Amino acid sequence: MPLVNTKELFEKAYKGGYAIGAFNCNNMEIIQAITEAAKECNSPVILQVSAGARKYAKPVYIKKMVEAAIKDTDLPIVLHLDHGLDFETCKECIDNGFTSVMIDASSKSFEENIALTRKVVEYAHNHDPYVTVEAELGTLAGIEDDVVVEHGSETYTRPEDVEEFVRRTGCDSLAIAIGTSHGAFKFKPEQCTVDPETGLLVPPPLRFDILEDIAKRLPGFPIVLHGASSVNQDLVKIINDNGGKLKDAIGVPEEQLRQAARSAVCKINIDSDLRLAMTAGIRQHLNKHPEHFDPRQYVGDGRAEVKKLVKHKIIEVLGSNDKL
C-alpha cells in the first residue's frame, strides 16, 4: 500500500459520519504506537509532521520511518505537513513525497491568505501524484512552532468568508476556529465552570453553531479541527503523581469531539494528548524502577501508553475503526 492523499479518505469519512485522526509524530516510538493502534483498529490514519518535528528528527528519518510503518502495517497512511507557514516549506515536503500539506496563512490578511494558499494549491495539484492541501481561516489560541496566539486574541472563523475562500483557493479541506486551541492549557480556569459531581473544570463549549453554518455553506466539504486534544485528567494525574508539575491542564471534552466527528469534520488533530501519554508512561516507569537505565524499558512504556491512547481515540472519539 503506497502513501495516500486525503481525498478519498475524507469523502468516505464525510459520508460515514466519522473523522480521521491526524496524529503528530517526531520519533520511531510515536510512529509505531500510532500505526500499530490504527492497524489493530482497522483504521486509516494521518501521520502529521510539524516544521519543528522535521527539524528535530530530520526529514529523511521521518520519511524512512513512515515508509517502514507502511510496510509493517499495510495501512492507507497520509503523510501530512502540519502548519506549513510558507510556500517553500510546502514545496519541499511535496517534492519529498508528502501526500498532503497544510498551508497555514491564517495569521495573514484574508487576501494574503488566499494568495498564498492558492500558490500552494497550484503547485500541489499539478504535482504527480496529486497532493491535497489543507488551509486555515480564523485563528486558534496557543502555540504552534513560532506562532504564539494569546488567549483573547483568537478569532473564530467567519462563516460568511468560507465559500469565497474555498472557491478562490481551490483548497481540499479547511481548518476552522470554533473554540479549540493548541497545547495542554486550552482554557484558563476562570473560563470554566465546575462539575458539581466530579469537581472537575468544564470548559466553555465549542461553537457548534459556527460549524453548522460553515457546513451548510460548504456541503460535502471536509472541515478540520486543530487543537483537539482532550488532556485526559488520568494522564495528567499520573504525570503529577510521578514528579511532574502540570497545573491547570485542560482540554476539549471528548463528547464534543465525538459530536464534531459525526458532522462535516473529517480530520481531528491530536498532539498534546500523545505527549501526555508518552510522558506519563516514562515518568511512571522511572519512578517505579529507579534502577533502570535502558531507554527501551521506559520509552517502551511510553510507547505502550501512546498506543493505548490512540486506540481509545479511534474507537471512542473519531469512530474511524473498521473503516478500511
Ligand code: G3H
Ligand atoms: O499545532 C502544533 C502541533 O502540536 C505541533 O507542535 O510545532 O511543537 O511540533 P510543534
Ligand code: 13P
Ligand atoms: P493539540 O495541541 O490539541 O493536540 O493540537 C494539535 C494540533 O492541532 C496540531 O496541528
Ligand code: ZN
Ligand atoms: Zn494545529
